[in-house]
Amino acid sequence: MSVLTLFLIIFVLFVLIRIVPGNPFPVERMSAEMILQKRAELGLDKPILIQFVDYMSMLLQGSFGNGTSLYNGAPIKPIMMICLENSFKIGVLSILFGTAAGLFLGIIAALNRGKFLDGLCTVVSILGVCIPSYVFMIFLQYFFSYKISFFPYFFDASRFLFSSIMPALSLSLFAIATVARFTRNEMIEVMNSDYVKLAEAKGLYGFELMRKHVLRNALIPVVTVIAPLVVGLLTGAMVTEKIYGINGVGKLMVDAIAGEGVDYNYVLALSIVFSALYIGIMLLLDILYGIIDPRIRLTAKEAA
């Protein structure tokens, strides 16, 4: 199923990118004859379906098309790996921060349900979902780099961790909101469940109750929303990376699409990697779900 999905995605992307307007050769100084020669060299003159078959056969051998950028002839894979690594590092940092802050907010909200703090946490969550991370990034950049000159104005690879803080913060906004909302709802559900009520009746209260009964049960499903967020961060960081000058996959994608020439090979290769990551993680989650949450296993057994 996952393989089929991936195949379909690749097919649609492949066809789309060749149909939409745009020219992979942003040449101004070549004659028509030479452009045709170039296109033929790269097999772009063949019918799209045949190009697709060629592409798939090369992909199965582990290479993205002819493996080089149409734009500068440099091999795709090593550059993509470096960029993936950069994006991944920042992504992990923002997930760590986003999860921590999200959990904190969610728990506070659940414990103070209906009160002022709950409302505040809800507002923060809504803002987090509404404000695009790059807008927050521009705000951070303006304030912390320009007004008070604390963080570097552009990403500085020689101080990786330090200059990762602002982009990681801005990217974590969405994670904070998602995790907080999810945690709050789960906790409230658990707190209203019979077993918690029973525990309370037996005399357990306060921190003990929360830690042993409520949190443990409420946090299990939260794990499942974090995984897809990781991929979302890799792909969602496009504008943020571009603004801050981070050599990540997001910037790579923007440049491949919006550069002078549309780099078919890069756009496809990156899209395939993004889709594969996403599908892979969803598959993993489906499997993990059963392992993490005993109730699913039990219900499945009873049904069988």
Place this chain on the structure above:
Amino acid sequence: MFKKFFMLICAALLIAGCGGGEESANNKLSVMLASNVVSLDSGQCTDVASFEVIADCIDGLTQLDADGKAIPAIAESFDVSQDGKTYTFHLRDAKWSNGDDVTADDFVFAWRRHCQKAEEYAYIMDSTVACVKNADAVIKGGDPTTLGVSAPDPKTFVVELDAPVSFFPALMSFPTFYPINEKFYNSLDSGTYGTTPDTFLSNGAFVLSDYLPGTANIQLKKNDSYWNADKISLDAWQYQVVSSSDNALIAFKNGTLNLVTISGSQVEHVQADAELSKNLKSIPSGALSYLTFNQDPKNHHAGALANVNLRLAISNAIDRESLTENYVMNGSTPTYTAIPIHFAPNAKTGKFFAEDQNQFADYVGFDVDKARGFFEKAKSELGKDSFELEVIYSNDGGGSTKVIQAIKSQVEENLPGVILKLQPMPKAEYLDKVTTNSFDLALTDWVPDYDDPMTFLTLWTTEGCEICEHWSNADYDKIIADCTSGSLAADYDARWNAMYDAEKILLENAVIAPLFTNANAILIAPNISGVDFHVAGVNRVFKSATIK
């Protein structure tokens, strides 16, 4: 559990935060690049950013001094044969950054390879520009060893030309003519040359210390084995790719960048700030902005623009003074010739080719009555009195929108009946439309590759590149052919005058409507000096730059 987690994050942030004290890097040159470097392979790259960075790292046979005159670089001296068709360059003892000698074979290898690769800039070797012997045949797939270059000994490089080229020594400062170390190149995996600091060799002023294709930040440092290393004062410096000029302006105010290019609309803002405006300079760029008319009689608006009077009418209905003053605003100059101003000085008189802006006043200018006269003629010839025309332009830079809107309102007001429909699009799509002729008018910027009018005039020949199709004039083609590789090539004055004749044909037919010669508004920090700006080829040179 989550508490520990949270504390860990806090601790990490705190530790990281402590690194913030060292933020006073103002004494390091940080230069804005407006677009990514496409490739550091001199046979592959096509963009000004790449040319600039390659020229930082590699020296060619010659280089340009602050005034744009060719002075020796790797070639200590050169001899020209009597007929001007054979150049013998005597190379100095220069080294590559891996310790190898720079030899004539490195030039032979690079030149042959570029012709064989036949990328976009291979054209600069062929009979339209450098006229290197047999270059046309090699570019079309011929045997690269037949190219007119040879290395009789490691320190002598001989180039044979099909025709004398008056600007040949200056042309040698262009990156396509730079050497590549053959042994080093062959030791690399295919396609990896120039993709990291390890796969790139310098023989010039600087070496790369951090680079990746498409990178946002490029670090360079002084090349200690450079032949002229004593004259290089910059130690370590960097480029930052910033595509938004708003971002660049803030980064300049902040001290993060100390040389940036800003847009016309920002100039006003900068001038209002007394402190900031001291850093403002306007640098002539040599790039011409003009309107291209699609003269294809079969195009979807029934080929109205195939009518010369309609084209002349539009060209004369545009108030270029008002355009540059109120909409471009970065110091650009109104231009009434097909060759931009501040460009291509005559070798004998030193006067710029387009010094006389009035010589084609009959065809190009701003005169509403004249424009309406042309328009009436066009209407009766075409039997129509309203024309809806599509204008395409690239809005990647953002600056063109105001300019094109101003042109629209001027033309529509001065020529009642003409309606211009504006079609903004990304550069990639724009170039696609231009090369496939799906437009009526296109706003074009052309950046000169070398300091000779031919870099513009060859655009409009029948055989020329795709940017201006469906106009063909045998007289024009003949003049250009005579000037580049034919009978006039050897006679400097005759060639110079013939180019004016060609320009006249171009403008009396209104193949284009010249608008203005671009300038770049830059902000440069007061502690920086010695950056050379050139109108053609490599636009900025940092070899003699100093920072206090």
